[in-house]
Amino acid sequence: MNVTPTNWRKFSRSHQVSNCVEVGRFESGxxxxxxxxxxxxxxxVDGARWHEFLAAIESGRYAR
Known part of the structure; x- marks a missing residue:
């Protein structure tokens, strides 16, 4: 997938200051x-995979 993400921002679910990720958007994901x-x-990742990932987080699938 050849993309150039823009508008990088700290992921809202990345609560720990020392272990943060940023999310960038592009046209299809x-x-x-x-x-x-x-x-x-x-x-x-494409948009469909991204939404699946977010749904898994919200359901607690990746909870500690």
Whole structure:
């Protein structure tokens, strides 16, 4: 997937100050990167996968 995310912002579910991720949007999806190592790149997914991921978070699937 060849994309250039824009409007990077801290992910609202990233509560811990030292373990944060940022989310960037692009036309057909979203991307995620580590705030401590932005130069390492990002993971980009299409819109359908992004919404599945958010639904899993909201359902508690990834709760500690």
């Amino acid at each position: 979203a991307a995620v990167r580590d705030t401590k190592d932005r130069a390492a790149g990002y993971l980009a």
